[in-house]
Amino acid sequence: MxxxxxxxxxxxxxxxxxxxxxxxxxxxxxxxxxxxxxxxxxxxxxxxxxxxxxxxxxxxxxxxxxxxxxxxxxxxxxxxTDAPVADGVVAPGVVVTYKFEGDDDDEAETFLLGAIEMKPFAHGLDVFSPAAPLGAALLGHTAGDTVSYTGPTGREIKVQIVSAKPFED
Structure with missing residues (x-):
């Protein structure tokens, strides 16, 4: 489809x-x-x-x-269901690894960018919507980029994209 x-x-x-x-x-x-x-x-x-x-x-x-x-x-x-292109760009269908500014690499977190209904199929990954604040902020950016977004408390949060790889079913 x-x-x-x-x-x-x-x-x-x-x-x-x-x-x-x-x-x-x-x-x-x-x-x-x-x-x-x-x-x-x-x-x-x-x-x-x-x-x-x-x-x-x-x-x-x-x-x-x-x-x-x-x-x-x-x-x-x-x-x-189009598979994302494997070019390191954050898009729906991509597994994103990121870390908060100032964190060490071993503190990086990973999630799948997609519909929340993907949760049972995401192999244990958290699933964030592209409309969620973090998902929307990272959308279109590439590994190595540092991006800011407004957190739920109104505070500006900076995250660095460590990697962006297509999800494998």
Whole structure:
């Protein structure tokens, strides 16, 4: 899949994550929803719906499932899986190693720049969105660059990019 032309923001997912999330969506829209609909039907057959806790619980579960499936569908529709170019530039799909100004190299931290839904597929890496303050500040910069951004407390934070390598699924 290539980068979305949808007017909504686009999100990078690895090909493996996209495939797994597509299968998850199919399961949510198919077997999971069918099971909940059957539970609703069985509870409705019990009679009085005002006092029927099983019916109301099943309807709430249906609403949650449909909402989660709708959100996942939007994510998949607005995502792209293009592998980043291996040129050391920070971009979605890149594993970034950075350190705070004044820290030693052994204090460097690493994260994957991509959609937060990549977390289960990120091989234990933290995942930051390109819209997060650190992700946005580093976007487009290369290894060796020192970049400033405003932290959550309003303080200016300087970080140095140690490396930027494409994520391997």
């Amino acid at each position: 290539t980068q979305s032309t949808d007017t909504q923001a686009t999100h990078w997912l690895s090909a493996g994550a996209h495939e797994a999330l597509t299968a998850q969506l199919a399961d949510m829209r198919g077997p999971q929803l069918t099971k909940i609909v059957a539970e609703i039907s069985a509870a409705r057959d019990e009679g009085d719906l005002k006092e029927n806790g099983g019916y109301h619980a099943a309807r709430e579960a249906q609403g949650r499932l449909v909402g989660e499936a709708d959100a996942l569908e939007v994510l998949l529709r607005t995502s792209f």
